Amino acid sequence: MPKDQYLRGIECVKCLINYSLFYSKITNIGIKDVKVVLKYIVDSLADKTFSEIFFGVNKLLSIITKKDQLNDLRNKVFRKSMILYEKAYATLDLVKKFGVENIISRILLLSIVADDVELMLSTSYWDPYKQAKLLINPPIPSFEQTKILDHLPYGLKVGLIVGNISSLLIDRLLVEELVKRGIKVNVYAREEKLLLQASKDDVLSVFGHLPDLVKIDSVSGKPLFEADNKSELIKITNENDIIIVKNFIDVESIISNIVYLDPSIASRYLFVLKNKCDYLSGGIFGDQRYIALFGDQFIQTISGSISKH
Numbered sequence: 001m002p003k004d005q006y007l008r009g010i011e012c013v014k015c016l017i018n019y020s021l022f023y024s025k026i027t028n029i030g031i032k033d034v035k036v037v038l039k040y041i042v043d044s045l046a047d048k049t050f051s052e053i054f055f056g057v058n059k060l061l062s063i064i065t066k067k068d069q070l071n072d073l074r075n076k077v078f079r080k081s082m083i084l085y086e087k088a089y090a091t092l093d094l095v096k097k098f099g100v101e102n103i104i105s106r107i108l109l110l111s112i113v114a115d116d117v118e119l120m121l122s123t124s125y126w127d128p129y130k131q132a133k134l135l136i137n138p139p140i141p142s143f144e145q146t147k148i149l150d151h152l153p154y155g156l157k158v159g160l161i162v163g164n165i166s167s168l169l170i171d172r173l174l175v176e177e178l179v180k181r182g183i184k185v186n187v188y189a190r191e192e193k194l195l196l197q198a199s200k201d202d203v204l205s206v207f208g209h210l211p212d213l214v215k216i217d218s219v220s221g222k223p224l225f226e227a228d229n230k231s232e233l234i235k236i237t238n239e240n241d242i243i244i245v246k247n248f249i250d251v252e253s254i255i256s257n258i259v260y261l262d263p264s265i266a267s268r269y270l271f272v273l274k275n276k277c278d279y280l281s282g283g284i285f286g287d288q289r290y291i292a293l294f295g296d297q298f299i300q301t302i303s304g305s306i307s308k309h
Contacts, residue, residue, distance in 0.1 A: 027061075051249050087128045115246060175207070
């Protein structure tokens with residue numbers, strides 16, 4: 001096994017273990033169940049990508065956790081997200097004063113923050129000034145690319161692949177802003193409730209009454225765009241001119257299967273994510289906390305550091 005691939009595998013295992021332990025802590029699942037999850041991680045390393053293993057961990061944890069317990073956790077996370085939502089416009093205004101003019105960029109930044117469940121659960125009070133400074137420090141030059149979303153022709157189609165339930169309220173702000181510009185928005189969520197990821201029913205509940213320009217659709221329970229699931233990629237790509245992807249598991253899934261993306265497809269995807277994996281980015285983004293790059297540029301930038309493990 002090449003050294004970089006070996007190091008990537010170690011980093012992925014650490015991330016998966018930390019994620020599993022974090023989840024076990026907030027749900028109080030037993031040590032026996034934790035061992036089952038850890039064994040699954042180790043057994044899967046030989047023939048699965050990170051996104052496949054991460055998806056499997058989520059699936060396993062969803063099965064292990066009692067239904068009432070899982071519902072309570074999902075409700076708790078959503079209530080926490082309301083703390084951010086109530087201060088959203090104050091935060092967005094401050095981010096503008098700190099130098100990020102584009103409203104779409106500001107909402108996308110906030111959406112990434114909201115998608116971080118661990119942050120949401122640790123937040124008891126949202127200080128707009130403090131959080132706005134964190135969002136723009138260090139600088140986020142790559143978010144300049146999202147200015148294109150403010151100048152899309154009327155009637156263009158934008159796809160949004162939602163992440164965790166914690167970011168749905170901010171995602172709704174994004175959809176509303178796009179609709180103001182006459183943009184058609186296709187929102188994609190998983191059909192079933194999978195741990196803390198948003199389902200189609202969650203989206204319908206949070207978004208409420210939708211204008212004709214907005215369509216809610218579902219994707220399968222599989223990791224998006226895996227080798228045996230290319231129909232998802234074809235469907236979403238054919239339905240949209242630009243596709244926004246911000247959930248880490250979906251970003252990783254696309255990157256892991258980059259062989260299936262030709263340039264014309266890759267260029268439609270806008271990857272918007274928190275830079276929390278040096279091995280995904282190859283360390284090339286340095287201390288830049290948030291990344292927003294269109295697919296062809298993102299893929300070209302990190303292609304040398306991506307490999308299956």
